[in-house]
Amino acid sequence: MATFMATFLSCVLCAHLLCHGSLAQLPMGQGQQPYPARRLWEQSECRVERLQAVEPSRRVQCEAGVMEYWDQNDEQFQCAGVAPFRTTIQPGGLLLPYFSNSPRLIYVVQGSGISGLVIPGCPETYQSFQQFHQLEERGPEQRFRDQHQRIHHFRQGDIVAEPAGMAAWFYNHGDTPVVTITVADTSSHANQLDPRLRMFQLAGQQRREPYGRQAGASGEEETSGNIFSGFDVEMLAEAFGVSRETAMKLQSRDDRRGNIVRVEMGLQVLRPEQTRSYEPVEEEKEHRRRGANGLEEAFCTARYRENIGDARRADVYNPRAGRMTTLNSQKLLILRSIQMSVERGVLHRNAHFVPHWNINAHSILYVLRGRCRLQISGPLQASARFDREVRQGQMVVIPQNFAVTALAVSTENFEWVSFKTNDNAMVSPLAGKASIFRGLPDAVIQNSYRISREEARRIKYNRGEELLLLQPTAQGVRASA
Incomplete structure (x- = not known):
């Protein structure tokens, strides 16, 4: 009996491992382990x-x-x-x-x-x-x-x-x-x-x-x-x-x-003719109207392109501060297998990208146009680890959990695209709506920073309902100048 049970358990274990190994090879992230999503090469040497x-x-x-x-x-x-x-x-x-x-x-x-x-x-x-x-x-x-x-x-x-x-x-x-x-x-x-x-x-x-x-x-x-x-x-x-x-x-x-x-004389390939100008919003409506029926989510028919430059697709919009669009695997399914997401932003002059940190991803920021003062702060020293003006064509890596903020300083808008190393990257803002301070009691803030209760409430609520993109204040404009 003991021999039979041992053999039975061994078979069950082998079947489980085989199924797990097969599922891990499925496309679109099906069957993959949620963590760790990435292999960390020589992480102990990371400086x-x-x-x-x-x-x-x-x-x-x-x-x-x-x-x-x-x-x-x-x-x-x-x-x-x-x-x-x-x-x-x-x-x-x-x-x-x-x-x-x-x-x-x-x-x-x-x-x-x-x-x-x-x-x-x-x-x-x-x-x-x-x-x-x-x-x-x-x-x-x-x-x-x-x-x-x-x-x-x-x-x-x-x-x-x-x-x-x-x-x-x-x-x-x-x-x-x-x-x-x-x-x-x-x-x-x-x-x-x-x-x-x-x-x-x-x-x-x-x-x-x-x-x-x-x-x-x-x-x-x-x-x-x-x-x-x-x-x-x-x-x-x-x-x-x-x-x-x-x-x-x-x-x-x-x-x-x-x-x-x-290619001399142009590339002659078989493709549908464009009968009208490309309209991403209408294309998305049509895709959703057809609905997902299993076949639509198959790898062969999956969408692998999405436009994030259209202002009408902004997830965050403030007419005096700018706009921001996020593309993750919930919007584009193939990003599950890519294990990355993207953030595209436009910041108006003197507007502020709220201090925040990336909870579960590194962020690779590329400047599309304009300039900004970028500050990055980490745990090893009190002062900003990075405090420089960045311009078009430059790239900066913002490590996971490092606090970052930006102030647009050029006469034109500051525009950027950030590649995040997680298909559902999350940020935690330090100011404004949904910030860490909104979730803390007044008394905790008061005793943490040795400030008055009134000062604690100003820290929590002075930015009102602004989220991520903060419009310039008179004080901010003077600081920029």
């Missing part, structure tokens, strides 16, 4: 006492654009477990298909175009049919001219999510350059390789420059081949059923165009 506003450390020129990379060896990016880079695609430029070892969030700073995300196992739902008489002449094998997975339009203000290991491409069909900011989460459990962003090219050759050195400064160009370059040509030809010459072209050994190439 956050030297925060800086930094710009890209290396620039790689391509035929039809530029790739600019922030230094992955920078301590603040290593601590946050992220690797950021900026991409500029000139009109008519194609960012060649690639994938990486880490999930990525992409913010479209400017421009518009089309893109594709190739998901293994999903059907090619874009199909171009030949006419019937052509079928008779050429045979049934010519039934389709082309078929491929979905193509998506993107525009300024869009967030595009790309899971780890899935190939993507971008094309600029407009008249102005497309500029995007990408933050890859190298600490995600989806990354089983190592704590560095590794880009795998499906075509072309990637130009490489050592960190801290501008492209061409060394006098020698370093390149790395695409994923086909490591295969034997004969085996590659056999695998695809093509000639040896075609297989050699797949390896792109003599291609010096870089990751972004120019």
